[in-house]
Amino acid sequence: AQSVTQLGSHVSVSEGALVLLRCNYSSSVPPYLFWYVQYPNQGLQLLLKYTSAATLVKGINGFEAEFKKSETSFHLTKPSAHMSDAAEYFCAVSDRTDKLIFGTGTRLQVFP
Amino acid sequence: EPEVTQTPSHQVTQMGQEVILRCVPISNHLYFYWYRQILGQKVEFLVSFYNNEISEKSEIFDDQFSVERPDGSNFTLKIRSTKLEDSAMYFCASRKTGLDYGYTFGSGTRLTVV
Numbered sequence: 058a059q060s061v062t063q064l065g066s067h068v069s070v071s072e073g074a075l076v077l078l079r080c081n082y083s084s085s086v087p088p089y090l091f092w093y094v095q096y097p098n099q100g101l102q103l104l105l106k107y108t109s110a111a112t113l114v115k116g117i118n119g120f121e122a123e124f125k126k127s128e129t130s131f132h133l134t135k136p137s138a139h140m141s142d143a144a145e146y147f148c149a150v151s152d153r154t155d156k157l158i159f160g161t162g163t164r165l166q167v168f169p
Numbered sequence: 170e171p172e173v174t175q176t177p178s179h180q181v182t183q184m185g186q187e188v189i190l191r192c193v194p195i196s197n198h199l200y201f202y203w204y205r206q207i208l209g210q211k212v213e214f215l216v217s218f219y220n221n222e223i224s225e226k227s228e229i230f231d232d233q234f235s236v237e238r239p240d241g242s243n244f245t246l247k248i249r250s251t252k253l254e255d256s257a258m259y260f261c262a263s264r265k266t267g268l269d270y271g272y273t274f275g276s277g278t279r280l281t282v283v
Contacts, residue, residue: 091271100173100260100276101212147212155200155225157272159212 059084059152063160071168076135078163080122080148083129089151090131092122095162096144104146107131118142143167171195173275175261181281182251190246190278192261201244202262202272203236205229212260218244251282 064079082088092104105116112124122133131148145164149157174193182188194201203215216226218236233249244263248255258279262272 089271093274100175101262101274103271103273106271149212155217155219156202156214156227157204157212158214161211 059088059150059158061148061150061158061160063146063148063163065163066161067164067166069166069168070138072140073137076120076133076138076142076165078133078146078148078165080131080133080160081129082131082148082150084150084152086152090122090124091149091151091157092116092120092131092133093147093149093159094144095147101147104133138165138167140167140169171273173261173263173273175259175275175278177278178276179279179281181283184253184282185250188248188251188280190248190259190261190280192244192246192275193242194244194261194263195273196242198263198265198273200224200264200266201236201238202264203246204260204262204274205257206260206277207254207257215246215259248280251280253282256280256282 060083062081090107093101094104095101104120105114107114107124115121120135122131145162147162148160151157176191201218204212206212214227216230217224235247237245258277260277261275264272
């Protein structure tokens with residue numbers, strides 16, 4: 058069965074600092090992987106996705122993620138945090154069936 | 170940019186009452202979904218719908234839940250007899266063909282059962 062583990066339910070960084078949100082997955086088949094962001098009182102917005110093309114995926118708002126099969130990881134990074142990045146971030150995996158399995162989410166706080 | 174629209178944004182209902190949550194998926198999308206997020210917990214899959222029938226459902230999606238696409242644009246989730254534990258944010262999502270497209274989610278309906 059597929060699953061997603063997000064290490065760290067809360068991450069705090071200073072504005073301008075590197076953002077690193079961790080995601081590890083398990084899947085019996087080559088997975089599709091996604092990062093979604095949820096701003097307060099809003100829905101889920103797709104940040105980026107990995108669908109077996111390039112292993113380094115660039116998304117919106119300066120975020121990127123690298124698929125590492127040997128580590129079963131898909132960590133999300135951004136070189137320089139902005140106050141507007143404060144939100145909840147969800148990693149999700151699809152084993153190419155018709156549903157997404159989400160991680161428990163990581164709340165990112167950005168301090169001035 | 171096309172959006173998935175959900176109404177209402179917030180609904181309060183009494184335990185035992187029926188509720189219908191409404192969604193308008195993106196017009197050229199063919200696959201439709203409901204997910205829910207209990208406060209403080211992860212987003213969970215409820216059901217997927219394609220070609221006017223359920224294609225997959227989770228163990229959460231028991232007999233009190235049903236989905237329908239009554240016309241060419243709306244996609245509804247009905248909860249027949251609500252329980253306190255049904256209180257959650259319910260997200261509708263849709264996608265085109267091809268699992269690599271990813272889903273487009275609506276902004277959710279917060280259901281509060283009192």
